[in-house]
Amino acid sequence: MLSPLQISSYLAFAIFVIVVLWKFVKYATMPIHLRWELYPVPHEPEHEHGGSFFEHQNIWQLERKHDKLNELKEMLEEMLFIKRMFQNKRDLWYVSWPFHAGVYLILIWLALLFIRAVLVVAGIQGLVPIADVLIKIAGAIGVIAATLGCLGLLIKRVGNWELREYSAGVEIFNLLFALAVLLTGLFAWIKFDPNFDIAKEYMLSLVTFGSKPMPSLPNPILIHLILLELLFIYIPFTKIAHYVGKYYTFHAVLWEDAINKPGSEVEKKVKRCLQFRTSWSAPHIAGRTWAEEAKNPKLDVIERWKP
């Protein structure tokens, strides 16, 4: 029999996954946009100096090569180390990076808890001690780094004029929320669950859909768990989910340099978009499709700008 807490854990996770997926789908299904890449584009073979295929003649005949390895390297450096912030805003990086790295470790910790539970269920006991060690390392470093980073981010966000001025209330709230989850987690870990045994048992109960009993949870752990679930539900609706955006800004805009050759996929998409109808109100636009607007310009202009 599943407890309400277990059900809420499944639910929180499901909502998280579904809404994040929905966000990915939302951006993936947007129409093709005009090309707007920004160099250096790391998959260009000439990326060292930021060059592109335009440095050559007869670009349509050119056999395009992509340095996928370098693109991966650039991606990982940015994801794992926040390279651009390290290079351009070091003071903030000192708190932002520990926070992000800590969160990654906590996610790894969660994954390890899950893997460990699967190992137990599958009867592969030999690997469980290894998982136990890794869980301890990832969990301990993760929660400490993320908490310190989060605290640092909050202090910066509130204490630094340019960060505070540009933040809405919700951005401070997001950090407070994350900090509440982290602090309760830190407390629960140190005081009640130094070896993450309760966490392991709880995960096992989830993986076995309740056939393994749920451990009894001291109140602080219960509070932490509920807060964590709420955070999971909350994240995809907010900017904390900027990893979705980051994927698309780089892959769909800044590094997206596919040529529109006759008969190509790009051309097919462009043709569909050219059939969209405009409804802009300026006098030089006549409310026709983009294709018609482009071919037969209307060229009226305004004399004065009146309300």
Place this chain on the structure above:
Amino acid sequence: MTKEVRIKDIGKPSKQLIKLRLEDLMKLPPPYDKPGEEPEMTEPKEEWRERYITELDGYIAIDVPFEKPKTKEEEQRLIQRFLEGLKKLLDKENNWTFLQPLLLSLEFCAKCQTCNDACPIYLASGKKEIYRPTYRSEVLRRIWKRYLTPAGKVFGKFVSGDIELNWYTIARLAELAYRCTLCRRCTQVCPIGVDNGLIAHEIRKLFSQEMGVAPKALHELGTVQHLKVGSSTALTPEGFKDIIEFIEDDIKERTGKNIKIPVDEKGADILLIHNAGEYLSWPENPAAFAIIFEEAGISWTLSSELVGYDAVNYGVWYDDVQLARIAMKHVEVARKLDVNRIVVGECGHAHKALCVVADRVLADEYNIPRESCMPVLWDIVRKKKLNLDPEKNNFPVTLHDPCNMVRLMGVVEPQRKILREICPQFREMEPHGVYNYCCGGGSGFAIMTSMNFPEWRNKVATRMKFKQILNAFKDCIDPSIKKYVCAPCSNCKGAIRDMLDHYQATMKCGIYYGGLVELMVNAMVDIEEPFIEMF
């Protein structure tokens, strides 16, 4: 610390949000490090205040007269029209062209402020708050959140931050969209890939495509004139043919060469399109192209057809519909001439507009290859099709990288390889290549000359480039040593010309400017007289 201007102040009823003072601006290197070396800043005239928007910083980019709302109803109408435009920017059919990049940039900015110090305008202004790359983005973001998202409607200020949408906000935002050169240097450093330059671009589009409002140099005298008369310079097909004759005569006079410039020759490999500003302001540039192409045996032609002799496409700065229209005309001309490809001359934004951005408004018979002139020129040098003597260019030369050609298109090395071959005293500016600074004339600023806008351009927008140029020549800054800034872009040349004039840098430091092909012709062994004149 409290800064003088806050985000919500954009809607503050006041005569002028900020006032620039010379002493606040970024310091310049010698000989401009002493007071009195550069002209003072001026006040906007009173009559301008009545007719135009001086409420931002006192400078006027939008030279279409603005009737300030006199009643609450009028103000409401303006707000409604603005919001309608904003909705269309976020609508698939009306803005498929940039919907995805725009939404990403609106939704995901982490407000980390990593981007600010990459912006030459923000730095040059002495870090004036309103020029911070994130300032105008945040204003638009707050309006979007507050008025057009469910969360903003329910939770108000808590999710959107403080913003008031009134006529001050709208008018100032319109001007503020023209305080960014769309150089996208800030985007390069953003850890999320958020694009503040793009947001400025989209604000410009909102005003142009919804309200018909844009600087006259870009719209009425720019794209509209381009499509009607044939060129944004007002050059007609007849005028163009006259100039070509003049250039042929001039080549004969200066080099002794009899060159017949091919015009409207069907079936050539290349249709070469120049920024028509070259014919009027720097005819030596198309002349040099003609000399080089003829000498190298390239199969090429120019076009005398409407729009076909002017490569510019100002639409790329403020209006996607106009962008598409001009790009269509360019390829139509090429199609009629049955050329293999269009090659764009020394004009950065024309490069980007035709080869990159407009690549996705062309289809079927309108889709033909469009390329940069730089690899063509490098191939000519590399294959030794010209007899060049670098000693003829033995003076200090530095290279300006046009943002549109370099950071936004990746054409970085061919022009450098040429300079390394033919200019023994070539030196780089710092930073350079894809990390260069804009000349300050980007996004239309070079050709926007109404009222006091050039003062803002020269003082703020070009200041960083001027500093870079001075630093590149610091070992030879004495005016008796003639030096050359190679700027392979018409708009950059325009901005640099005005900059050198404003700071009297030719007189004080011996700095001259020009294109790349002029240096190539100057190095040609069989031309006796110097092709580049520096006096």
